[in-house]
Amino acid sequence: MKAIMYHYVREYDDLLPNFRFLDFRNFGKQLDFFERNFGFVEKEEWDEALTSGLNETVSGKVILTFDDAMSCHYDYVFPELEKRNLWGIFYVPSLPYVENKILDVHRIHLLCGAYDGRDILNILLNIVTEDMIPDTKIKEFRNKTYSNQKNYEGVSEFKRILNYFVSYDYRESIINDVAESLDYKFDPDNFYTSVENLIKMNSAGNIIGSHSVNHPVMSKLSRAKQHDQIKDSFDFLNRIGCIQHKTYCHPYGGFHSFNNDTIDLLESEGVDYSFNVESREITINDLKNSKHFLPRFDCNLFEFGDAS
Ligand SMILES: [Zn+2]
Missing domain, CATH: 1.10.533 (Death Domain, Fas)
Known part of the structure; x- marks a missing residue:
């Protein structure tokens, strides 16, 4: 089973000529490629893998994950997933919703x-x-x-x-x-998926997870501050009624971006599973012994996944 990580999936914008993003047409082509070559893990299969370990039927199949709650996830990704009867896990930082600012x-x-x-x-x-x-x-x-x-x-x-x-x-x-x-002005009102749309995506069968409060490198923070990042972000998801799975994703990702305190806290806060960035398949052993740093591939490692 392989988890894939996406960030921006959108169209070219004249105002951001050097912006790095995956063109939404290539996103569609990559989904076709996954369908042809690997197939997708059904939500029930993911539930089952989490509770009783992997089974043969999901071997090699794909799980889609999307980080940072950008508005393009609602505008481009969500309709594409709906059209194909697919689901994804969307990892959301909570501060933009509390303070209306861009991280x-x-x-x-x-x-x-x-x-x-x-x-x-x-x-x-x-x-x-x-x-x-x-x-x-x-x-x-x-x-x-x-x-x-x-x-x-x-x-x-x-x-x-x-x-x-x-x-x-x-x-x-x-x-x-x-x-x-x-003289550059940031526009916080349209940058992130709105709460209303997060709720829509959640109701349609997608999973909404925590991506901390304000996306710090957690390993730079004290244990107490890391605790607040995890706890407050889940409190937000609870408030908006979007916790199907209690799942977390390490900001930035990679083993340097978190430490033992982070893993301890995820465990003591009762988080079910967490994603890291590491280019390999998820194994039974990961689900049993390292469920707070499950590996994920960047989408750019597969055909059609290069940023424009
Ligand atoms: Zn992120």
Whole structure:
């Protein structure tokens, strides 16, 4: 059985010429490809696999997962799944619904989509000062950024500094400053799937899961803060009546993005299962012994899955 991870599935937008997304037509082609080659896991089969382990009938089949609750999941993905009688798991960060703002992780995507990577990197390097970087990261930051300026990478460097180097105490205001210096305005009202539409998708048989409150690298947070991220995000899903399975997905993904505290907390909060990013099939052993970091493939590892 293989889980597939998707983020943006949409159409080209003139206002975001450098935006990375999977074109919705290729999404359809990829679903055709999965249908022809692997088949899809039925929801009842997934329930059964979770309770009693894998059975032969689901071997090699596909489960679809969608991260971050972008509005394109309702606009493009949901109708396509409905048309094909398929279901998916949608992982939702809760803060946008509580504070009506776009998360930093997505504001970074929008800036990278709207401008040339080298331009925004230059702006960023003029704003970030070393007192915004935790001591433990300063050396690495110097090595990886200033000394490498000749062959800087633009977008990936921009993302690395904001996601990895700067302290979360400064990140929001740094992004505000970058956007302001470009006179770029974020539009929180249309970026995410609305609560009403999440409820519709849930009622139609899709599973809605937690993707934390504001999508931090959990391994950067104290245990207490990680606890709040997990608990508060499930409280939100409870409030809107969208918990069929108590499931969670690690923000960013990869083994560096969470730690033992995260796994402990998922266990003690009674979470049923959680997804990580790791390019391999889900095995019986995963469901039994490592259900809080189930592997998932990025969609770009399969035909038609490349970002435009
Ligand atoms: Zn995410």
